[in-house]
Amino acid sequence: MALSLDTVGPDSKIAAIGRSEPSMPPENRLEMPTQSLRRWSASQERKPIVDRSRWSTILARLFVFGCALLLTGYGTYEMYQVVSVSRTTVLQWVLVALFTVNFSWIAVAFTSAVLGFFALLAQPRTPPAPSSLSCRTAIVMPVYNEQTSRTFAALEAIYESVQATGLGSHFDYFILSDTTDPDAWVAEERAFLALRERLGPEARFYYRHREKNYHRKAGNIADFVMRWGGHYEHMLVLDADSLMTGDCVVRLAAAMEADPDAGIIQSLPLIINRNTLFARLQQFAARVTGPVIAMGLSVWMGRDGNYWGHNAIIRTKAFADQAGLPDLKGKPPLGGHILSHDFVEAALMRRAGWDVYMLPNLGGSYEESPPSLIDLSARDRRWCQGNLQHMRVIGAKGLKLPTRQHFATGIMSYLASPFWLFQLIVGIALVLQTTYIRPEYFARDFRLYPIWPRFDPERALALFALTMGILLAPKIFGTILVLLRGKERRASGGAIRLVVSSLMEITLSALLAPILMLIQSGSVFQILLGRDTGWQPQRRDDGSIPFKDIVRRHRWHTVLGALAGLSAFMIATSLFLWMSPTILGLLLAIPLSWLSGQLGAGLALKRMGLLMTPEEHQPPAIATRANELQRRNATFGFDDDDGLLALYSDPNLRERHAEMLSPSSRRKRGQIETDHALAEAKLADAETIDEALSWLKPKERMVILKDSALLTMLVELKGGPTGVKAAE
Incomplete structure (x- = not known):
């Protein structure tokens, strides 16, 4: 009989039950060959077992990309009309080109959100929970220098929730450590042994620490698959901040069992447990806008979907056969091992004929988010490098066209920032040219009219309104959906608070946007110049960052904002007004970044009922339990001890x-x-x-x-x- 969950303290000696059980099960190896990006034959692709009609997916793609193309064409035409009042100069053509690239990016997001909005209006239903399962699933949590009080509490809460479904015998739990901090490593072992002592051997918890964190998270998962993957038909991959209800876990397992063609099934994780102002902004946006975007993606992606690296279930043998990642030629940042491995793993699985798709309506999947703007930028820097590496993967042989589009989307999500920056610079240069450079009345080619750039202000204003409408539409769609759903509306503070919260999120996001533009542009330039980002552990708590670090991080953003504002005002009042949102965001970079990480600001808004989400109003039982376990684990002091x-x-x-x-590699003599x-x-x-x-x-x-x-x-x-x- 298992010991009580809450009565066993950390100082009790390791019980006989703990000493008799190995930390890992016997190995059951799978081969995981490295895949080639240059060689592939259509004969290698498996044939689907179930014949499914893809017409709905095809029609959805025609709508999303066809309407986006029409919108982009219209926007480009209007921009050309704006700048072609007189003869168009080279700078004006550059402005039109940059606008077209940026507008096409937001047009696809808009049409996808329209599709998601109407799909959610249809109120799709979730199938009933399964009463039985036939396969075994490994629930794996890779960790890297994390707090054990948090990660082990989450895994224990997941275990309890899965056990409550009555199907717990089908799941084993693995903590896969790549930790490089010696104190954190010992803390993990102590937490693992204490967990086993509390729950007993029937809980089937296992722990493995790798001697070297080769290929980081992707290598961590690959090591598990190659050594122990043969025991399990499926594996459910978590992040260190993941939380999933037992109902969600067993539904994912049942969905995989019911679909012999499925290789990866992705859930939609919602953000919870966040309290700083910045984190609560992300939490609110993810809850209100996230489902609209995710549903749109799910509809048009169909079974050519993507994988986000966590909170998803994977067919283990198929993953071993097809998802062995190659190293990219050359040195980091664009060479070496692939950082954003999840996109590539999904691409290789899809190339081999396995379906990859999302279940956006499946509830009970959660994660956390960075607590401040600086924490987000640190994580974003690594994601930026990983997505830019995909420029060397997007042309791999045999990839499906939608897969290449996923890569293009990821790449563009970071290139959009420098493109936007270039568009602003070109716009300023054009206004400067119009204001200060005299027209050339007598050109060498004997033109009848002088070359003098001019603009159509009415068209420019209308085009600006269209652009802003397309940008804000997904947020508006999400707000409308929550307003239409009475239970969610009340749990979000009521209609008035919900609308005020949406306006607040839009305003603060607009102010933060130019700061993120410069941060991401800097990341892109540094990576293209050859600077590797490394791999730092994420900060997951709600602690604030020292003010001096904030000043150091944002001082040049503030200086640039002041210079841009002064220059724009000296050139033309209209230019200053046009750039005012960007200028204001940069001028306020330091106080905004400081405020973003403040716990008090986020909690004050929470008390006022603003930026409230249904999960915050009534926390999921598993989140409440995980928080209780985390507080208990913190009293053990494992994370604080030497x-x-x-x-x-x-x-x-x-x-x-x-x-x-782990068995150590032998040192060579000498x-x-x-x-x-x-x-x-x-x-x-x-x-x-x-x-x-x-x-x-x-x-x-x-x-x-x-x-x-x-x-x-x-x-x-x-x-x-x-x-x-x-x-x-």
């Missing part, structure tokens, strides 16, 4: 740590590893544990954690004033 000191103090923990170590040599020398020189802990650097601590001989040297040290003598 990892080496914890191992030094607890012989049972040392024993289990040694059992869980090759001295600097960190290993330094760690060994410092341990040999130290007399007490406190001396050793004060001397050892993080990389040296990691070496000790991986080497049983060095751990023995650590244990033999004397206890110090703050340390305790290791048990004999």
